[in-house]
Amino acid sequence: MRNFHLLLITCALLVIFAAPARAEWRKLGTYRVTAYCPCARCCGKSDGITADGTYAPGCLGLIVAAPKGILFGTLLQIEGVGVATVHDRGGAISGSRLELFFATHKEALQWGVQERKVSMWVEP
Numbered sequence: 001m002r003n004f005h006l007l008l009i010t011c012a013l014l015v016i017f018a019a020p021a022r023a024e025w026r027k028l029g030t031y032r033v034t035a036y037c038p039c040a041r042c043c044g045k046s047d048g049i050t051a052d053g054t055y056a057p058g059c060l061g062l063i064v065a066a067p068k069g070i071l072f073g074t075l076l077q078i079e080g081v082g083v084a085t086v087h088d089r090g091g092a093i094s095g096s097r098l099e100l101f102f103a104t105h106k107e108a109l110q111w112g113v114q115e116r117k118v119s120m121w122v123e124p
């Protein structure tokens with residue numbers, strides 16, 4: 001019985017110390033979020049293809065352009081908006097800036113420029 005307890009304690013310690021850090025939403029702070037659509041006015045082209053080759057209008061989820069330090073495919077939680085996937089870059093998108101993709105130019109204009117708290121999904 002005593003050995004059994006020791007075994008349990010050993011297992012518990014292994015679980016605590018050997019378990020990898022958990023995936024989590026890491027707060028990045030407040031970002032200045034602008035908006036764009038696939039039109040020529042926003043992109044200088046109108047094929048809808050993002051910097052990583054994604055056909056943006058064909059995506060069901062939200063798409064965001066992020067600075068180079070944030071890898072393509074990264075999930076960003078934008079306060080009040082939801083979770084968007086990084087599929088794009090932009091010349092002006094650096095530092096604490098993001099650009100949210102909208103299907104139409106009208107929607108992008110309606111968004112304008114907004115300050116939003118942003119978190120990044122980080123896996124260990």
Ligand SMILES: [Zn+2]
Nearest residue numbers: 037039042105
């Ligand atoms: Zn546009």
